[in-house]
Amino acid sequence: MSRFVAKHVAGLPRSGIRDFFAIVAQMKDAISLGIGEPDFVTPWGIREATIFALEQGKTSYTDNRGLNALREEIADYVAELFDVSYDPEDEILVTVGVSEALDTALRAIINPGDKVMYHEPCYVSYSPSITLAHGIAVPIITKAEDAFAMTAEALAEAWEPGCKALLLNFPTNPTGGTVARETLQKIAAFAQEKDMIVISDEIYSELTYEGEHVSIASLPGMRERTLFLHGFSKAFAMTGFRIGYACGPKDLIDAMMRIHQYGILCAPIMSQEAALEALRHGQDDMLFMKERYQQRRDCIVERFNKMGLKCHKPKGAFYAFPSIADTGMGEVDFAKALLEQEKVAVVPGTAFGSGGKGFIRASFATSYDNILKATERMERFLETRCQGVSA
């Protein structure tokens, strides 16, 4: 790599499965269960509101924090759904997706060498984002036998001096794991005991199929030490709009705001208008999509278990995370061979950290037709590849 590239950037791992992605893109009749976004296009009402905003000439910068109306709407939405109130004036920042919110949050709190804990397997950006903010990533490896649930015990075990922040993601990409209130209370108590700040990525929260979604920010004593991150990409099928937000105590949001105003200026106004429409009138569409995901989840999980790939039922998000350990193949070999032989694309679990060894991620945010066809092909693949596996 060029000597001009910064050391901490040169050291970032370049995902090996990028090449694998390229193969999928070339294949004509491949079925991809490897997509991390909804198969629905953004509901028409939201698209239409965006077009209207453009027609009206809304093409300018906005307040650095985001449109007033949007921040107010976010405050109401978060208060109602997550049971924690934020002042739209100085406790909410509209960002370019949860991606920017996360990056900005990390940069706002990390001094070089500070440690940030996060649970693994997890969304691929966490560890690199921590590194890019000059922090040190401290993974908490969750285990398959606990259905990848993060426990307070695992947290305490992984903790080491110098840990300043804890990054949480429930429901979790890629495992679909959620967390019970009691566990969250224990995690919160630990964060208080060790004086850690919590960054909570709740991007999949609306897509919780069983049990209540509890935000750690709503637990006693946690609001003051939590940055709550949320966005529109998943539940409202708005990935391309690149819009999200961060909520938190005033001084922390102010710190993030300093980075955001110099680095980004503001989120695109048309996306902010779209987000406003999503919050005002997008509920029905969102619930419609959620119901579809839930049905498809039940179908794919049952099929995996039937064909001998042990799979827990994810309580949230739109990913199934079956074990392929019994096939005797590694997850990368499995994914490659499956693609070559049956043209079905899945993501090897290790893309999400070493804890994903022996697992694959399969998205069920796709049509029944795709799910049924893909699982039929996978079954055939298992039959020819590994006679040893049986249901």
Place this chain on the structure above:
Amino acid sequence: MNPVLKLILEGERLTTAQIGEVLNLSRQEVEAEYEKLKTEGVLLGWRPILNPDFIAGKEVHAVIEVKISPEREGGFDRLAQRISQFDHVESCYLMSGGYDLLVFMRADSLHHVASYVFERLSTLPGVLSTATHFMLRAYKEQGYLLGEETLTDKPSMSF
């Protein structure tokens, strides 16, 4: 709503076995649901939805506004039912507004529609007037958007 009905209304073509799998019902239970929907008169039948572009040239579609005079007993019903009897009539609705019946018709030529309207429809006692509109182009057919497929740049894999 009945879950079987709800699922088939989504428009994905699933076999009875697949529907059973999705809804956690046995094949027989799904069949029984169909039977029930049919006997209750909820489900009238099955038909494929064709792309009108595909049948263009082989068929013409017309919409006919019909004004009729209601009868002393039975109002519009008897005449509406009579009009509905013709095979070429796909659908027939009583409407509020400037006319009474809206008749959707399919035939293999313009000539065919014209002769139906002139010879059969407008000559019926009680039919006061008709206005026939021919469909030129379809943009959406029973929930399916037509026209050029928009190319999506969605990556085939992402995290």
